[in-house]
Amino acid sequence: MTAVELTEASRWYGNVVAVNDVTLTVGPGLTGLLGPNGAGKTTVLHLMAGLLSPSQGTVTIGGKPAWRNPDVYRTLGLVTERESVPGFLTAWEFVLASAKLHKLPDPAAAARTALGIVEMESAQDRAISTYSKGMRQRTRVAAALVHDPGVLLLDEPFNGMDPRQRLHMMELLHRMAEEGRTILFSSHILEEVEQLSGTVQVIVAGRLAASGDYRHIRRLMTNRPHVFTIESSDNRRLATVLIGQESVSAVTLTDGTLQVHASDYGTFARALAKLAKASGIRLTGILPADESLEKVFSYLVAT
């Protein structure tokens, strides 16, 4: 089994530190690399894929250095975030070329298998430039899989996919993880990681913020108070009603704007509409004030 290992790895561009002293090991199975945009996920993946040199520390794939070592690509497949595919080729030509570049003994059979895994056979003879985003993504996954690598790295594989394609890709990643591959995918969407993976590595501002079972991390995230800005026909009266609730930890009313801190997000969300209706107050707007991922992550980092 092949493991990907970062040991005290840092990477900076000039004065900007993109990855800061990260030590992590990714073993067989499905692992999510989670973090807000700009946190350094792509840099981490590129370090693992040997496309960037660590400014400090080491990055190894199966014990061998990733940087300046083309041999690691025998056991490594990468699907980049940037949708760079030679559009003039068909999926078949593209995947077959990848198989040939890997110098596989039977490139045609390998290409057929890989295209079968991502279920792209029916469209394989059309030029890639005519594909939808999801089809391109699957084609790129097929190309990355063609040599049956032990390690597969995917950068934001669900970006721009519709729900059906997303589901399909999730099934695919699950299946491959069950076969014993080491699969690491990055995402800035918590729910994606939740549905897919038991293990997560959370990166915030270039640092490893949390690492381990997602349920634990998720609990940390849901236990934090959620802040909502509420607009209604009578904010003052709604404030008095809400403060009586167990699930509400604080209410502020500033210049007529009502902000509610909910300690139990689920109960609060279910109770709010009923309470308003019972008191004859009309709700006109509910905005989560701190739902941005950056806030979620900063909370996580603070704990």
Add this chain to the structure above:
Amino acid sequence: MNTTVMSLTARALLGRRRVLMLIPMPLVLIGLTLIGIMTGEEPAHWGPVVFGNLGLGVILPLTALIVGSSVLGLEIDDGTITHLLTKPLPRSEIVLSKLCVAWLVTTVATGVPLAVAGLIAGSAALAGGLVCGALLGSLAYCSLFLALSLLTKRPVAVGLVYIMLWENLLVNFVDGVRVFSVKQHATTFANAIAQSDMLDDTLSVTTAMIVAAIFVAVGIYGATTKLRSFALTGEAN
């Protein structure tokens, strides 16, 4: 050498609109040769200008610049280079395959019109010499421009400076400069075969061959070294 890399490169290169830029220049060359013949002037008067200055001095390097900077440069620009880089291929294999395609395409794109022009001017020897000159010149130029496409962000600009300032301007003022001019290598080599008064060679054949070989070696070495530690930036955040 890797045939898959070569065929992908050739398809990418010839499938782009950029390749159409290669068509007008040879037509101008053949047109000017026809005009030269029709004026009835001594070929020695207009020959060096048309074959040397224009053919080997402008058309050859410009073609090599377009082709040589594209074979790897375009893939770097659009990011498809990652597909090639994430394969267990020695980087020298990638560079040599790309160079081979560039060399072949440049030689065909310039050698054929030069041969036609040479034949119109009435000499098979001249045609043969020009083709050999194009063969040598395009190898040296393509090595240089392929390396530039990896070593600088603006290979075409740097390449144009080399062609226009170094080879076509500085050479007129500083004598030693011509030793490091691929145009002079190509012309010298062409005339060694053609023995024609329509080409002005200024170097000894040995010098031309040795320095051209150094250009090729340095270009390949520079490109391979750079590709070996090619860092994917830009998209990284």
